[in-house]
Amino acid sequence: MTTANRFAVLSVDDIQEPSATVMAESRSPISWIPNEILILIFLAISDDPLHLTWVCQHWRSLAQNVPHLWTQTRTAWPIEALDVILSRSRALPLDVNIDATSTTLLRTAFSDQLARVRSLSTVLRSESRVEIQKLVTFIATQNFAVLEDLSINVQTSHTNLLQVIPARGHSDAKVRCALRALSLVNLPCEYIPENMLQNLTLLNISYPHAEEGQALKLCDLVNMLALTPMLDTLIITNTPVDGSEAVPSSRIVNLKHLTALQWDGCPDTLFSVFLRNVTLPALTLLEFDLRTVPAHLQYYAEPAPVTALATTTLLSLKANQLFRTARILRRFEFPVLESLELTNTELKMPVLPKMETLFRTPSMLRLTHLIVTAFTFESEDVLEMLGYMPALVSLWVDACAGLPALLQALAHGRCPVLEELEFWECDDLSGSDILDVAQRSPWPEDGRYIKNLPKRGRKQDEMHGVRLKRVKIDSCRCVDEEEVEELRDGGVEVDYRQYVDNDLDD
Structure with a gap:
């Protein structure tokens, strides 16, 4: 039997009753598994498809020709082989995960693949203002045509670096972004371009390492929510909020699609102020962790109706x-x-x-x-x-x-x-x-x-x-x-x- 025939997909009859020739050619019963079944196993259990290519020639050939195995990129993959690995995914949407100390990998290796990036999760571990500036600029100026899920986590001990980065109110990109879910850790929300907010249904904000004076401004939060007309779920965790800059009473944001609001660690007085500036006609889930703050730190607000x-x-x-x-x-x-x-x-x-x-x-x-x-x-x-x-x-x-x-x-x-x-x-x-x-x-x-x-179905x-x-x-x-x-x-x-x-x- 030729090599091509040995790797060919077995017929239905072969699947039901493997021939004696096929069984005799292999010493291991696992090689008797039909290719269709083996592919399903690969898709179900493989955390890293590279490992599959190291088992045997049959598995290597089979794995390299299953595009769905190569759509989730990993930082551990060798950079010099990344182009070859990405080519195995063909034209399928990509799920990119990057954990690095610089933005070089994102800006170079994936620059030609952005049009098919479906989700992007990046963790930047850097104390360099230049690298953080590069990340913000790159995200704001690229065309992500099919991007649906974006997660940006800036791991820095000096969050005051973020305050000197100029915020961008809009993107130079002309393509309407399909982004649905946005998660920000230690990155102020005003750095996200407007075209990425238009179709958001999930927004998750966390600013746990903010230094004194670097809290999320309530007015910035309300202004950002005004740009998210499709928002369904809002999650705010470990985020100090600054209400010293008043939100104009005429600034009322109608979050008509919001069904879930989860806010962890909100000062009790600011929560009342926040709800004076938004309307929630579809809210189903309200989950909040209120923190009572000392009297001298409380913000005065007119009683809400x-x-x-x-x-x-x-x-x-x-x-x-x-x-x-x-x-x-x-x-x-x-x-x-x-x-x-x-x-x-x-x-x-x-x-x-x-x-x-x-x-x-x-x-x-x-x-x-x-x-x-x-x-x-x-x-x-x-x-x-x-x-x-x-x-x-x-x-x-x-x-x-x-x-x-x-x-x-x-x-x-x-x-x-x-x-x-x-x-x-x-x-x-x-x-x-x-x-x-x-x-x-x-x-x-x-x-x-x-x-x-209420009866609820009871007799x-x-x-x-x-x-x-x-x-x-x-x-x-x-x-x-x-x-x-x-x-x-x-x-x-x-x-x-x-x-x-x-x-x-x-």
């Missing part, structure tokens, strides 16, 4: 002083809220504030999922809180205290359609208290119907209440195996992970 976030179904709030953020929350109404997450980021464990303190409208008739982290429950407050949530189906409690008060309220009829409980690292959780909840009557103690409760006769179905207990000190077995005997599905004291010597 009360806004109804009529489409927001998921709210996640993290704060170091949750009760002090109430003035922010009470500027909003959440009429269709379905999932609520409250997380305390202080070292101490404060009492969970009352719902009427946090929310302008504490009644949450549509709320089905609640997560509470690092708070203490008090008897009277928790009774009132759960009374506002008649449709609650799932309750997760993480590292909280006062669990007897919480479970007692549930055992006495609060949240009558509750089906699922999860507990993580709750030291005063008792299995007997959970058992009381599992054994409660599925109807409210006063025998009344649950009014205004009318099920609206009176249901019994507890699932419980997860993870690393809770006071729960033992015997109590878990009692729950299981009562028909409750239990996922149990025993508490392990890591301080004990092995």
